[in-house]
Amino acid sequence: MTKKDIINVISKTTGNTQKVTAEVVDSLLDNIKAELGKGGSVEFMGFGTFSVVDRAERAGNNPRTGEKLIIPAHKAVNFKSSKILSEIVNANKKIPAEAGVE
Numbered sequence: 884m885t886k887k888d889i890i891n892v893i894s895k896t897t898g899n900t901q902k903v904t905a906e907v908v909d910s911l912l913d914n915i916k917a918e919l920g921k922g923g924s925v926e927f928m929g930f931g932t933f934s935v936v937d938r939a940e941r942a943g944n945n946p947r948t949g950e951k952l953i954i955p956a957h958k959a960v961n962f963k964s965s966k967i968l969s970e971i972v973n974a975n976k977k978i979p980a981e982a983g984v985e
Contacts (some may be wrong), residue, residue, distance in 0.1 A: 886908065887907070890904050890905050893907075894907070894914055898913045900915065915933065917958055919934075919935055921935060922935050922958075924933070928965070929961055929963075929965055929967045929968070930960070930964070930965055930967075930968055931963055931964040931965045931968055932965075933960060933961070933962050934960050934961050934962075934963070935959070935960060936958065936959055936960075936961045937956065937957075937958055937963070938956060938957050938958070938959050939956055940953060940954065940955055940956040941953070941954050942954070
């Protein structure tokens with residue numbers, strides 16, 4: 884599912900135009916990026932939590948040459964799914980119709 888697909892589904896579900904829905908989706912994503920950029924976290928109850936984690940420096944290999952190299956320490960985005968989402972994914976359960984997803 885792409886961003887465009889998500890906008891189409893939300894637009895149909897809410898009755899808003901695709902333009903308005905796209906603005907809302909873009910605003911949501913911009914705010915999530917801003918919060919993660921500050922090192923914060925974003926939690927969606929029943930879905931999961933996005934957070935920033937520190938990755939330590941480590942040794943690695945260049946896959947093309949096999950040359951050993953050092954991968955520097957860096958920050959990465961982590962996603963921890965909620966119990967509900969994990970159950971849906973693992974049990975192939977149907978999402979409730981009121982969620983608006985086909």
